[in-house]
Amino acid sequence: MTTRPQIKLGLSMRYLGYHAAAWRHPDADPAGASKLSHFIRVAQTAEAAKFDMVFLADGIGIRARDEPPGALSQSAQTAELEPLTLLSALSAVTSRIGLVSTASTTYNEPFHIARKFASLDHISGGRAGWNIVTSWSDAEARNFNREEHVEYATRYERAAEFVEVVKGLWDSWEEDALCMDKASGRFFDPAKLHALNHVGKHFRVQGPLSVKRTPQGRPILVQAGVSEVGMEIAAASAEVVYAVSHDLETGLGYYNNLKDRLEKYGRGRDELKVMPGLTIFTGHTESEAREKYDMMNALVPPQLGLSYLYGQMGDLSAYPLDGPVPEPTNPKVRSIARNLLTMARNDNLSIRDLYTITAAGFGTRVLIGTGPQVVDEMEAWVDAGAADGFNICPPILPLGLDDFVTFIMPELRRRGMFRTEYEGTTLRENLGAKMPKNRYS
Amino acid sequence: MTTRPQIKLGLSMRYLGYHAAAWRHPDADPAGASKLSHFIRVAQTAEAAKFDMVFLADGIGIRARDEPPGALSQSAQTAELEPLTLLSALSAVTSRIGLVSTASTTYNEPFHIARKFASLDHISGGRAGWNIVTSWSDAEARNFNREEHVEYATRYERAAEFVEVVKGLWDSWEEDALCMDKASGRFFDPAKLHALNHVGKHFRVQGPLSVKRTPQGRPILVQAGVSEVGMEIAAASAEVVYAVSHDLETGLGYYNNLKDRLEKYGRGRDELKVMPGLTIFTGHTESEAREKYDMMNALVPPQLGLSYLYGQMGDLSAYPLDGPVPEPTNPKVRSIARNLLTMARNDNLSIRDLYTITAAGFGTRVLIGTGPQVVDEMEAWVDAGAADGFNICPPILPLGLDDFVTFIMPELRRRGMFRTEYEGTTLRENLGAKMPKNRYS
Numbered sequence: 047m048t049t050r051p052q053i054k055l056g057l058s059m060r061y062l063g064y065h066a067a068a069w070r071h072p073d074a075d076p077a078g079a080s081k082l083s084h085f086i087r088v089a090q091t092a093e094a095a096k097f098d099m100v101f102l103a104d105g106i107g108i109r110a111r112d113e114p115p116g117a118l119s120q121s122a123q124t125a126e127l128e129p130l131t132l133l134s135a136l137s138a139v140t141s142r143i144g145l146v147s148t149a150s151t152t153y154n155e156p157f158h159i160a161r162k163f164a165s166l167d168h169i170s171g172g173r174a175g176w177n178i179v180t181s182w183s184d185a186e187a188r189n190f191n192r193e194e195h196v197e198y199a200t201r202y203e204r205a206a207e208f209v210e211v212v213k214g215l216w217d218s219w220e221e222d223a224l225c226m227d228k229a230s231g232r233f234f235d236p237a238k239l240h241a242l243n244h245v246g247k248h249f250r251v252q253g254p255l256s257v258k259r260t261p262q263g264r265p266i267l268v269q270a271g272v273s274e275v276g277m278e279i280a281a282a283s284a285e286v287v288y289a290v291s292h293d294l295e296t297g298l299g300y301y302n303n304l305k306d307r308l309e310k311y312g313r314g315r316d317e318l319k320v321m322p323g324l325t326i327f328t329g330h331t332e333s334e335a336r337e338k339y340d341m342m343n344a345l346v347p348p349q350l351g352l353s354y355l356y357g358q359m360g361d362l363s364a365y366p367l368d369g370p371v372p373e374p375t376n377p378k379v380r381s382i383a384r385n386l387l388t389m390a391r392n393d394n395l396s397i398r399d400l401y402t403i404t405a406a407g408f409g410t411r412v413l414i415g416t417g418p419q420v421v422d423e424m425e426a427w428v429d430a431g432a433a434d435g436f437n438i439c440p441p442i443l444p445l446g447l448d449d450f451v452t453f454i455m456p457e458l459r460r461r462g463m464f465r466t467e468y469e470g471t472t473l474r475e476n477l478g479a480k481m482p483k484n485r486y487s
Numbered sequence: 488m489t490t491r492p493q494i495k496l497g498l499s500m501r502y503l504g505y506h507a508a509a510w511r512h513p514d515a516d517p518a519g520a521s522k523l524s525h526f527i528r529v530a531q532t533a534e535a536a537k538f539d540m541v542f543l544a545d546g547i548g549i550r551a552r553d554e555p556p557g558a559l560s561q562s563a564q565t566a567e568l569e570p571l572t573l574l575s576a577l578s579a580v581t582s583r584i585g586l587v588s589t590a591s592t593t594y595n596e597p598f599h600i601a602r603k604f605a606s607l608d609h610i611s612g613g614r615a616g617w618n619i620v621t622s623w624s625d626a627e628a629r630n631f632n633r634e635e636h637v638e639y640a641t642r643y644e645r646a647a648e649f650v651e652v653v654k655g656l657w658d659s660w661e662e663d664a665l666c667m668d669k670a671s672g673r674f675f676d677p678a679k680l681h682a683l684n685h686v687g688k689h690f691r692v693q694g695p696l697s698v699k700r701t702p703q704g705r706p707i708l709v710q711a712g713v714s715e716v717g718m719e720i721a722a723a724s725a726e727v728v729y730a731v732s733h734d735l736e737t738g739l740g741y742y743n744n745l746k747d748r749l750e751k752y753g754r755g756r757d758e759l760k761v762m763p764g765l766t767i768f769t770g771h772t773e774s775e776a777r778e779k780y781d782m783m784n785a786l787v788p789p790q791l792g793l794s795y796l797y798g799q800m801g802d803l804s805a806y807p808l809d810g811p812v813p814e815p816t817n818p819k820v821r822s823i824a825r826n827l828l829t830m831a832r833n834d835n836l837s838i839r840d841l842y843t844i845t846a847a848g849f850g851t852r853v854l855i856g857t858g859p860q861v862v863d864e865m866e867a868w869v870d871a872g873a874a875d876g877f878n879i880c881p882p883i884l885p886l887g888l889d890d891f892v893t894f895i896m897p898e899l900r901r902r903g904m905f906r907t908e909y910e911g912t913t914l915r916e917n918l919g920a921k922m923p924k925n926r927y928s
Contacts (some may be wrong), residue, residue: 076667119677125699128606134575157630165569188693189598226517231788236560252629258566347672
C-alpha cells in the first residue's frame with residue numbers, strides 16, 4: 047500500500063480539444079462541439095477513468111478574429127454550447143465526476159450565478175464547480191452594451207465583491223433549515239433562513255437565495271488568475287487553481303506564491319490544489335507520439351496558424367512561412383512577443399514552427415512522449431512541489447482522452463500517483479476539500 | 488379516423504404542484520422540488536402520456552412574503568431549482584417532450600438568454616422553449632441592484648427590444664453556414680455568419696451568437712401576458728400563450744383579442760396556440776374528486792391561506808376564519824379585491840372558503856370532477872373557440888399528473904381530442920408550428 051499523495055486530475059473539454067486543427071483530424075466529428083452525444087462520450091470516459099472533474103472554459107461570444115483575413119473561417123472555436131447548460135445535461139448521465147463551468151463576473155449578476163451553480167450542485171448530487179473569470183475580450187464587451195472591455199482594476203474589484211456576494215447567498219439557508227414537518231405545517235425554520243442585505247460598491251443584493259443549501263455546502267470554487275487580485279481571490283476562496291506555467295521554475299514560483307497567501311485567510315496549504323494545464327501527445331513509442339503531433343500540426347492552415355501569433359506579433363502573412371521570424375515592426379512590442387521572438391532566435395524557428403507551438407495546445411504546455419516519459423515530467427513537478435495535480439487539455443476529443451487513458455493512466459497508477467476508485471460521491475470529497483461552514487450556523 | 492383538431496397539452500411542474508399545501512400531502516416528498524429524481528419522474532410520466540411540453544414558471548428570488556406573520560415558513564414555494572439548469576438535465580433523460588423555461592427580460596441580458604436557450608435546443612434535439620416574462624416583484628428587483636421593480640412601461644419596452652435582439656442573435660448562423668470541409672480547411676462560410684450590430688434604447692449587442700442555428704430554427708417562444716404590450720409581443724413572436732381566464736366568456740374574449748392581432752404581423756390564426764391553465768382534481772367519481780380537493784384544502788394552515796388574500800385584501804388574521812369576509816378597509820381597493828368580495832357575498836363564503844379557492848391552484852382555474860366531466864369543460868372551451876389546448880397545473884406532483892393520465896387522458900383520446908403518438912421529434916413539429924426563416928437566407 048502506497049502512502050504517496052494522490053494527484054488530482056481535471057479534463058478540459060471545450061470545443062473538440064485544444065489543438066487549433068482538431069476538427070480536421072480524420073477521426074474527428076467536426077460538428078461534435080455542438081452535440082450532447084460528443085460530450086456524453088467524453089465525460090463518461092473521463093468518469094470511468096476516475097478523473098476528478100471535467101471542465102469547460104468559456105467566452106461569451108466569438109473571441110477569434112479574422113486576423114489575418116481568412117483565419118476566422120478556418121477556426122472551429124466559433125460555435126459551441128453554453129457550458130452550464132451542457133454540464134447540467136451531463137449531470138443526468140454521470141454520477142461521480144465533478145462538473146466545473148466557467149462564468150464571468152464581469153458580464154453576469156451574482157444572484158443568477160449563485161442560483162445556477164447551487165442548482166447544478168443539487169442536480170448533480172454535489173459535483174458542481176464554478177471557475178471564476180473576469181473575461182478579457184472586447185468581443186464579449188460588445189455583446190453586453192459596451193464598446194470595449196472593462197479595465198483591469200474595475201473588473202477585479204467587481205470580481206472580488208461578486209464572489210463575496212455569491213458566497214453570502216449560498217449561506218442563505220442553514221443546513222437544517224428545512225424541517226418540512228407535515229404535522230405542524232411548518233416547512234422551514236425562519237430563524238435559519240437569512241437575507242444577505244449586501245450593499246457594496248458594485249452590487250446591492252438582498253437575498254435570500256431561493257435554492258436550499260447544497261450537498262457540498264457550496265460548489266467548489268476554481269480560479270486561474272495570475273494577476274495580484276486574481277491570486278488573492280483564489281487564496282481567499284478557491285479550492286482549485288488552474289495554472290499555466292510552461293517550465294518548472296516558473297511553476298514552482300507560482301505555486302509557492304499562491305500557497306504563501308493562504309495563511310492570512312486562515313487556510314492551510316492543502317486547502318487549495320494547484321493544477322497546471324497539459325496538452326499531451328502520446329503513444330506506444332516516442333516516435334508514434336511525435337508522429338501524432340506532426341500530423342495534427344500539418345493540418346493547421348497558414349492563416350489560422352498566423353492568427354495565433356497575430357495578437358502578439360501582428361500580421362506576418364507577407365513573410366515566407368518557412369523563413370525566419372521578422373523583427374516586430376511595432377516599437378512598443380509586449381514582453382510576450384519578445385519571449386516568442388527570443389525562442390524563435392534561440393531555436394532557429396521559422397514562422398511556421400513558431401505558430402505550430404502556440405496552436406498545438408492553445409497556449410497550454412505541450413508534452414510529447416510515451417506514458418513513462420510524460421509521467422516522469424508530471425512526477426517531477428509534483429515532487430518538486432509545483433503541482434498538486436494537472437488539468438489535462440487533450441489536443442483532440444475524444445481521441446486525446448482515449449490516448450491519455452491508454453498510455454498515461456496505467457503509468458500514473460503503477461507509480462501510485464492516482465486513484466483507482468473515487469473516494470467519495472461529491473467533488474469536494476474527491477478533492478479532499480473541507481466542508482465550508484455556514485456563516486450563520 | 489377522426490378529423491377533429493388535436494389539442495395541445497403542457498404540464499406546469501414548478502415546486503411540488505400548484506396547491507399551497509402540496510408538500511403536506513401524505514404521499515408527497517416534501518423535499519421533491521429540490522431533487523432531480525422528482526422531476527425525472529414527472530417529465531418521463533408526461534412524455535409517456537405524449538404531453539407536448541413540460542413548463543417551469545419562475546421568479547428570481549423568494550416572492551412569498553411573511554404576511555400575515557408565520558405564513559412564509561409554511562410555504563414550500565421558497566426553495567427550488569433554477570429552471571434552465573433543471574430542464575437541461577431533463578433533456579438528457581427524455582427524448583420527445585418539449586422543455587419550456589421561463590426567463591425574465593427585466594433581469595437578464597439578451598446575449599445570455601439567446602445563448603442558453605439555443606444551447607438547450609441543440610442539447611435536446613429541438614425541444615427548447617422560452618417563456619418570456621418581465622417579472623413583477625420588488626423581491627426580485629432587490630436581488631438585482633434595485634429598490635423596487637421596474638415600472639410597467641419601461642419593463643415592456645425593454646421586453647419588446649429584448650425579444651427582437653434574441654431573435655436576431657438566433658439568426659447569426661445561416662442553416663448551412665458550417666461547411667466543415669476537412670479537405671480545404673474551411674470550417675464555415677463567412678458569408679453565412681452575421682453580426683447583429685444591434686443599437687437600441689436598452690441594448691447594444693454586436694453578436695454574432697457563438698451557437699450555431701438550432702434544430703428548431705429557433706426555440707419556441709411562449710408568452711403569458713394579458714397587458715397590451717404583452718399581447719403585442721405574443722402576436723409578433725410567440726407560438727404559445729398561457730392564458731389565465733377563469734370563465735368561458737372571458738376566455739373567448741381573450742382568445743379572439745389575441746388572434747385578431749396576428750394578421751398585422753403577417754401570421755395566420757393557427758400560428759399561435761392559446762392554452763389556458765387548469766388545476767384539476769379528479770377520480771373515479773365526482774365525490775372522490777371532491778374528497779381529494781377537500782382533503783388538500785384542509786391541509787392549508789390559516790396563515791398560509793390568509794397570505795393568498797393579503798396582496799388584494801390586506802391582513803384578515805384578526806377576523807374569525809369561518810365568519811364573513813369583511814369590507815376592505817382600504818378605500819382604494821383594487822378591482823381584483825372587489826371581485827373576490829363580490830364572489831364571497833354572492834356565494835356566502837367565509838374567509839376560509841375564499842382563501843381555499845385561491846390557494847387550491849395558485850390562482851389557476853380549478854376543475855373538480857370525473858374524467859368525462861372535466862373533458863366536457865375542456866371540449867366546451869375548444870369548441871367555443873376559446874382554447875387550442877391547455878396548460879395542466881396539477882395541484883400536487885407527481886400524484887396529480889398520475890390522476891390526469893389515469894382519468895382525463897383516456898377520455899380525451901376516446902373523443903379523438905389528443906394524440907396517441909408524437910407527430911415529430913421537435914417541439915415545433917409537435918405543436919405544428921412553422922420553421923422560422925432566417926432573415927439573411
